[in-house]
Amino acid sequence: MSTGAPVVVHRDAPLLARAVAARLVTRLVDAQASRGTAHVVLTGGGIGTRVLAELAASPARDAVDWARLHVWWGDERFVPADSQERNEVGARGALLDHVPLPPEHVHAVPAADGGARDVDEAAALYADELARHARSEDHAPVPQFDVLMLGVGPDAHVASLFPGQPALYEQERAVVGVRGAPKPPPLRVSLTLPAIRAAREVWLLAAGEEKAGAVGLALGGAGEVQVPAAGARGRRTLWLLDQAAAARLPRDLARPASP
Numbered sequence: 001m002s003t004g005a006p007v008v009v010h011r012d013a014p015l016l017a018r019a020v021a022a023r024l025v026t027r028l029v030d031a032q033a034s035r036g037t038a039h040v041v042l043t044g045g046g047i048g049t050r051v052l053a054e055l056a057a058s059p060a061r062d063a064v065d066w067a068r069l070h071v072w073w074g075d076e077r078f079v080p081a082d083s084q085e086r087n088e089v090g091a092r093g094a095l096l097d098h099v100p101l102p103p104e105h106v107h108a109v110p111a112a113d114g115g116a117r118d119v120d121e122a123a124a125l126y127a128d129e130l131a132r133h134a135r136s137e138d139h140a141p142v143p144q145f146d147v148l149m150l151g152v153g154p155d156a157h158v159a160s161l162f163p164g165q166p167a168l169y170e171q172e173r174a175v176v177g178v179r180g181a182p183k184p185p186p187l188r189v190s191l192t193l194p195a196i197r198a199a200r201e202v203w204l205l206a207a208g209e210e211k212a213g214a215v216g217l218a219l220g221g222a223g224e225v226q227v228p229a230a231g232a233r234g235r236r237t238l239w240l241l242d243q244a245a246a247a248r249l250p251r252d253l254a255r256p257a258s259p
């Protein structure tokens with residue numbers, strides 16, 4: 001049984017990253033044209049950071065009105081603010097420090113040395129910040145995310161929602177503190193599945209053969225507790241893969257990207 005979400009396959013990771021960057025420009029420009037302000041949720045990880053570097057290098061980046069863009073994260077590692085393990089640090093180096101984003105539009109999750117005593121307090125502060133930008137007509141505790149990008153781990157984790165962990169059962173809160181993540185560092189803050197599902201578009205990004213098993217299970221209809229990527233969807237959901245990550249999909253599921 002498949003999820004029915006469209007799957008687009010690019011030849012390799014560099015082409016995937018370039019294509020996702022181009023797609024992101026289009027979505028942000030469209031969102032700004034129709035709603036004035038756009039909200040994007042970034043992911044950490046290899047392909048997520050590569051997408052941002054491609055965007056920084058592309059002349060198309062000038063089409064985005066950076067002053068009318070808000071940037072959020074799907075998850076963050078609870079480490080000091082300048083740690084290279086922080087998704088924010090990776091995103092700043094790849095893109096955010098190179099574009100004219102108003103600093104107050106960059107909504108980073110509080111760091112371990114930045115005013116939150118522990119992951120639960122960091123999660124609560126981030127949830128407050130999200131709620132401040134929510135629209136009352138949406139009846140959701142988060143802003144209307146135009147695009148929410150998620151990397152997919154080899155174990156099928158998305159954001160910091162790892163297989164079998166209690167965070168996957170959360171139905172009320174938009175953000176949770178995570179302890180004991182199987183991938184270091186163990187302390188993290190993550191959006192929950194209900195918060196992810198409030199997004200207009202969720203893009204699941206995966207490159208490399210080590211992701212093929214997770215992608216095959218998620219798109220094959222596995223349950224979200226054992227395969228968190230299977231539970232990540234938005235009002236529209238799109239899987240964007242390279243050929244290696246798509247290797248275990250049935251042929252009829254994967255649509256090759258047009259050249």
Ligand SMILES: O=C1O[C@H](COP(=O)(O)O)[C@@H](O)[C@H](O)[C@H]1O
Nearest residue numbers: 043044045046047151152153159
């Ligand atoms: O720990 C994390 O891992 C995932 C996936 O990373 P990847 O390097 O295997 O692509 C990432 O999406 C998440 O944001 C991050 O905190």
